[in-house]
Amino acid sequence: MPERMIEDMLRAEYFSLLPEIRKVVWQLETEIRYETLSILHSLNHYEQLIVKSRVKDCESAIRALQRRQEGRVFNSDRPEEYSLLTLPDLAGVRVLIFPRSRVVEVDGRLKGRFAGWTPDPVRDEGGIALALKYIGYCSGVSGKVRGEYQVVPMLVGLFWEVEHSAMYKPDPSLRGIGTSTQMKMLKADVEDALKRFETGFESFVTETS
Amino acid sequence: MKRDILLKAGYRYNFDRDLYINRTEKKAFSLEFVDDKPEEELVRRIQEASNGNGWKFYFNSDPPEGIRRELERVLG
Numbered sequence: 632m633p634e635r636m637i638e639d640m641l642r643a644e645y646f647s648l649l650p651e652i653r654k655v656v657w658q659l660e661t662e663i664r665y666e667t668l669s670i671l672h673s674l675n676h677y678e679q680l681i682v683k684s685r686v687k688d689c690e691s692a693i694r695a696l697q698r699r700q701e702g703r704v705f706n707s708d709r710p711e712e713y714s715l716l717t718l719p720d721l722a723g724v725r726v727l728i729f730p731r732s733r734v735v736e737v738d739g740r741l742k743g744r745f746a747g748w749t750p751d752p753v754r755d756e757g758g759i760a761l762a763l764k765y766i767g768y769c770s771g772v773s774g775k776v777r778g779e780y781q782v783v784p785m786l787v788g789l790f791w792e793v794e795h796s797a798m799y800k801p802d803p804s805l806r807g808i809g810t811s812t813q814m815k816m817l818k819a820d821v822e823d824a825l826k827r828f829e830t831g832f833e834s835f836v837t838e839t840s
Numbered sequence: 841m842k843r844d845i846l847l848k849a850g851y852r853y854n855f856d857r858d859l860y861i862n863r864t865e866k867k868a869f870s871l872e873f874v875d876d877k878p879e880e881e882l883v884r885r886i887q888e889a890s891n892g893n894g895w896k897f898y899f900n901s902d903p904p905e906g907i908r909r910e911l912e913r914v915l916g
Contacts, residue, residue: 698858701871702857707906707909807853
């Protein structure tokens with residue numbers, strides 16, 4: 632089977648799974664909103680909590696599966712080895728929180744609800760956790776499509792929204808930007824600066840309250 | 841740095857496949873192989889004789905025939 636046909640096979644799989652992916656994302660978002668509602672109501676006026684959800688689009692899912700193969704090609708002799716269900720993030724929810732001190736509170740609340748989900752923190756190049764991430768099944772909704780939720784300091788999360796689409800879904804003329812050592816260093820600098828801002832902000836709040 | 845060693849040896853980065861390739865030598869190193877192996881092994885592999893007409897792939901997992909065939913098609 633030519634590689635193009637494997638991609639077509641995966642497109643067909645995607646659209647057969649789509650109703651189930653949507654159900655998972657709705658369920659996950661609703662449960663997370665419910666679980667964090669009391670925290671939302673207790674926020675100080677300078678604090679924020681935003682819940683965002685997304686269904687991974689078809690071509691991103693295929694590219695993500697392809698990126699997991701060495702050489703970034705599918706084995707045309709073994710089409711049965713490939714399924715989009717191996718991706719953990721077809722249905723994803725991100726909770727953005729400011730300031731950072733509220734992250735622990737939200738994480739603790741959600742861990743109680745999603746006990747048994749597998750932690751898989753997002754780490755920087757040095758191995759330091761930048762955000763918390765969990766993967767699992769929404770019981771009673773789907774035993775096939777996994778959900779993923781992230782608990783992310785807001786400034787870093789908003790930076791990622793811009794950075795990911797510029798670096799990993801770039802214009803063809805910017806090919807290679809995602810693997811550029813210089814851009815990786817600049818990204819690390821930004822994440823570090825945002826972290827320092829949040830830490831400094833929290834210290835200021837603590838000292839003045 | 842490993843990247844500099846490869847560039848100096850005439851390898852160019854293929855962004856579509858995440859491979860360092862040398863069309864003259866017909867050799868290709870996967871990004872995973874380059875990341876995981878020590879510099880000494882990389883230098884040793886660069887110095888290895890090529891396969892003549894066929895491509896030689898340095899992957900962490902030996903690429904099966906279907907992948908080899910597809911890569912040879914796209915690399916030319």
